[in-house]
Amino acid sequence: xxxxxxxxxxxxxxxxxxxxxxxxxxxxxxxxxxxxxxxxxxxxxxxxxxxxxxxxxxxxxxxxxxxxxxxxxxxxxxxxxxxxxxxxxxxxxxxxxxxxxxxxxxxxxxxxxxxxxxxxxxxxxxxx
Amino acid sequence: xxxxxxxxxxxxxxxxxxxxxxxxxxxxxxxxxxxxxxxxxxxxxxxxxxxxxxxxxxxxxxxxxxxxxxxxxxxxxxxxxxxxxxxxxxxxxxxxxxxxxxxxxxxxxxxxxxxxxxxxxxxxxxxx
DNA sequence: TTGAAGTTCTACGTTACGTAGAAACAGCGC
DNA sequence: GCGCTGTTTCTACGTAACGTAGAACTTCAA
Numbered sequence: 575x576x577x578x579x580x581x582x583x584x585x586x587x588x589x590x591x592x593x594x595x596x597x598x599x600x601x602x603x604x605x606x607x608x609x610x611x612x613x614x615x616x617x618x619x620x621x622x623x624x625x626x627x628x629x630x631x632x633x634x635x636x637x638x639x640x641x642x643x644x645x646x647x648x649x650x651x652x653x654x655x656x657x658x659x660x661x662x663x664x665x666x667x668x669x670x671x672x673x674x675x676x677x678x679x680x681x682x683x684x685x686x687x688x689x690x691x692x693x694x695x696x697x698x699x700x701x702x
Numbered sequence: 703x704x705x706x707x708x709x710x711x712x713x714x715x716x717x718x719x720x721x722x723x724x725x726x727x728x729x730x731x732x733x734x735x736x737x738x739x740x741x742x743x744x745x746x747x748x749x750x751x752x753x754x755x756x757x758x759x760x761x762x763x764x765x766x767x768x769x770x771x772x773x774x775x776x777x778x779x780x781x782x783x784x785x786x787x788x789x790x791x792x793x794x795x796x797x798x799x800x801x802x803x804x805x806x807x808x809x810x811x812x813x814x815x816x817x818x819x820x821x822x823x824x825x826x827x828x829x830x
Numbered sequence: 831t832t833g834a835a836g837t838t839c840t841a842c843g844t845t846a847c848g849t850a851g852a853a854a855c856a857g858c859g860c
Numbered sequence: 861g862c863g864c865t866g867t868t869t870c871t872a873c874g875t876a877a878c879g880t881a882g883a884a885c886t887t888c889a890a
Contacts (some may be wrong), residue, residue: 624851627850646864661814662807678787680815683795684789685826696824708878730836752880755880758878758881777841835889837887838883841881844877849875
């Protein structure tokens with residue numbers, strides 16, 4: 575239950591953008607954003623979708639535990655449960671987790687990170 | 703096109719076992735193995751599948767580039783294109799690749815590896 | 831040449847996802 | 861109070877992936 579469809583990802587992108595700004599988005603907001611970014615960055619082409627389409631997707635994302643919805647106020651507020659970075663890192667752990675030989679996988683993995691990333695990792699891992 | 707179904711994964715597990723032994727498996731081999739490991743380790747429960755089912759799955763895996771088939775000899779030989787470790791590491795890169803801020807993801811990622819794994823990583827990254 | 835083993839073709843059921851209409855609901859201005 | 865407009869829910873259809881496998885064609889060996 576980890577993979578996202580194309581539209582699901584596009585919606586998460588919008589929510590993640592808001593996450594950084596600690597914003598709780600309304601549906602209206604999101605539609606505006608996606609229309610503004612039409613054909614631009616925020617994926618999924620500039621074709622505007624039906625309102626219900628986005629809501630359906632939001633519901634599915636909520637069921638998957640990726641989105642939280644505040645039902646108190648009337649235009650509900652939607653927000654990503656975790657940041658994009660956290661989510662991605664979690665995904666990586668998920669992938670890694672299913673491996674019998676985790677360390678061997680890690681060896682391959684760092685075998686192909688960029689030098690700058692390797693540098694970051696060294697710092698993060700601290701001196702030994 | 704990265705995710706595998708349950709049966710697809712089970713089949714890959716068989717092939718990966720052979721990969722370590724540099725074995726090129728025939729269909730017969732695989733059925734024997736999966737039956738032997740029935741209800742045991744090699745997943746997917748002990749129910750034995752139709753021959754064609756496994757072949758279909760193998761074809762799909764081939765199409766996905768995960769399996770290579772030698773068509774020369776008559777009982778064809780099937781083998782995993784890359785080891786489980788390589789494949790998993792590749793998957794991790796795939797997940798990471800889609801992130802705008804790769805380094806931030808890495809930071810979160812290593813935030814939750816075991817100490818022994820961190821140690822491994824330090825060794826692999828070498829001294830800076 | 832005939833039969834068993836192997837392979838290909840085709841197909842059906844289920845589930846995920848993109849998509850959206852129809853209907854129920856909730857405030858707002860009159 | 862009442863209807864209009866924006867919001868949410870319910871339901872549903874089309875496509876694609878995957879589990880599953882029958883039917884038919886191909887090989888090789890006896």
